[in-house]
Amino acid sequence: MHVRKINNPEEAPISLLLVADPSKKAVHDYINRGICFVLEVEKEIRGVFVLLPTRPYIIECVNIAVEERYQNKGLGKLMLTEAINIAKSNGYQTMEIGTGNSSIGQLALYQKCGFRITGVDRDFFIRHYDEEIYENGIHCRDMIRLSKDL
Ligand code: COA
Numbered sequence: 001m002h003v004r005k006i007n008n009p010e011e012a013p014i015s016l017l018l019v020a021d022p023s024k025k026a027v028h029d030y031i032n033r034g035i036c037f038v039l040e041v042e043k044e045i046r047g048v049f050v051l052l053p054t055r056p057y058i059i060e061c062v063n064i065a066v067e068e069r070y071q072n073k074g075l076g077k078l079m080l081t082e083a084i085n086i087a088k089s090n091g092y093q094t095m096e097i098g099t100g101n102s103s104i105g106q107l108a109l110y111q112k113c114g115f116r117i118t119g120v121d122r123d124f125f126i127r128h129y130d131e132e133i134y135e136n137g138i139h140c141r142d143m144i145r146l147s148k149d150l
Helices: 015-019 025-032 073-087 104-112 126-128
Strands: 002-006 035-041 042-053 058-066 094-100 116-121 143-149
Touching: 002 042, 002 126, 015 025, 015 042, 015 058, 025 042, 025 058, 025 104, 035 143, 073 104, 094 104, 104 143
Parallel strands: 058 094
Antiparallel strands: 002 035, 035 042, 042 058, 094 143, 116 143
């Protein structure tokens, strides 16, 4: 099992990236501006994340996703830990991450990895997404912003 950087945006696993963010426009924007990494086991891609430098010393982890059949087996935590290590070793001081108010499991994972809530972008998903999103029986409206000092 290893995490490797994707050098050519065309190699990025688009369908897996779309699991984390249903907006094709946003996904293409992230992979062109950020650095895409995949988690591979015997050449099979099981997970993906994108690191996007936003401001000096600050990097955001966007589009983290694990193939559905491999979820809840620790791969998401392993990738986020690796993302933190990559950012630290490249001199970043803060990692940011954002998720929907309805993404209960994601909020649990991020806080278990040391991220703390810094703010709420109210109605973010209403403003930026055409389709309504529901998860866990909750209407996804607000973006919860979290960050971690590295
Ligand atoms: N309450 C408490 N803890 C919860 C929880 C809940 N409702 N749901 C999940 N968790 C915890 C688990 O217990 C686990 O923590 P632990 O290791 O301390 O037990 C952790 O969250 C999940 O870890 P892991 O198994 O590594 O997650 P994963 O491999 O399934 O990856 C995602 C997590 C989010 C990347 C994956 O589920 C996914 O791809 N989801 C779809 C895409 C997505 O939503 N991406 C994020 C966009 S913001």
